[in-house]
Amino acid sequence: DAGVTQSPTHLIKTRGQQVTLRCSPKSGHDTVSWYQQALGQGPQFIFQYYEEEERQRGNFPDRFSGHQFPNYSSELNVNALLLGDSALYLCASSFLTGVGKLFFGSGTQLSVL
Amino acid sequence: GESVGLHLPTLSVQEGDNSIINCAYSNSASDYFIWYKQESGKGPQFIIDIRSNMDKRQGQRVTVLLNKTVKHLSLQIAATQPGDSAVYFCAEKGSEYGGATNKLIFGTGTLLAVQP
Numbered sequence: 001d002a003g004v005t006q007s008p009t010h011l012i013k014t015r016g017q018q019v020t021l022r023c024s025p026k027s028g029h030d031t032v033s034w035y036q037q038a039l040g041q042g043p044q045f046i047f048q049y050y051e052e053e054e055r056q057r058g059n060f061p062d063r064f065s066g067h068q069f070p071n072y073s074s075e076l077n078v079n080a081l082l083l084g085d086s087a088l089y090l091c092a093s094s095f096l097t098g099v100g101k102l103f104f105g106s107g108t109q110l111s112v113l
Numbered sequence: 114g115e116s117v118g119l120h121l122p123t124l125s126v127q128e129g130d131n132s133i134i135n136c137a138y139s140n141s142a143s144d145y146f147i148w149y150k151q152e153s154g155k156g157p158q159f160i161i162d163i164r165s166n167m168d169k170r171q172g173q174r175v176t177v178l179l180n181k182t183v184k185h186l187s188l189q190i191a192a193t194q195p196g197d198s199a200v201y202f203c204a205e206k207g208s209e210y211g212g213a214t215n216k217l218i219f220g221t222g223t224l225l226a227v228q229p
Binding site: 004031033040041042043044045048055056058090092094101102103104105106107 | 147149154155156157158159162202204214215216217218219220221222
């Protein structure tokens with residue numbers, strides 16, 4: 001049973017560029033959340049997708065957007081990258097009703113130069 | 114605003130000793146708390162959770178204690194092993210949407226270093 005998978009594992013971009021990160025949830029899960037984890041900090045909630053719609057959003061600008069596909073996989077897009085966007089981006093999946101028991105992927109390490 | 118913080122950023126223990134990691138939370142309305150373990154290069158791994166109608170919950174070698182009076186959580190690890198070395202986060206479920214949310218509010222984390 002595959003867990004949450006994310007790609008790519010590492011990415012280097014320059015300021016102003018755009019990036020797309022991908023996530024496949026754990027088998028049977030229908031809800032995907034994205035988190036940003038800065039170095040030495042705890043993860044911060046970006047948004048949550050369920051039934052292909054953004055259901056809840058954290059305190060992140062509109063440069064951060066996402067999508068969920070019919071197979072429950074998801075993408076995180078970040079436009080106009082800033083140096084401060086450098087972080088580990090984590091995807092987590094669950095059943096909508098399985099609140100809290102999130103299963104996390106290993107993340108995508110994004111470096112913005 | 115909501116926040117969850119930890120008292121100790123680093124905890125060093127000897128192998129075989131018991132470890133206690135502490136956490137304070139600020140939202141008295143929070144009703145669900147989770148502890149995660151994060152090893153280097155990996156995502157957070159669920160350890161144990163507790164609801165606000167409980168004071169204590171035990172798992173395999175781990176116990177979580179909840180003191181709602183002082184808004185304090187602790188994670189106890191019995192007979193700490195080198196494989197327990199990691200960063201430990203407490204997290205609080207967001208209070209929006211009546212609980213139907215995957216928004217977790219994480220603290221900064223405590224690094225547990227187990228000395229052989």
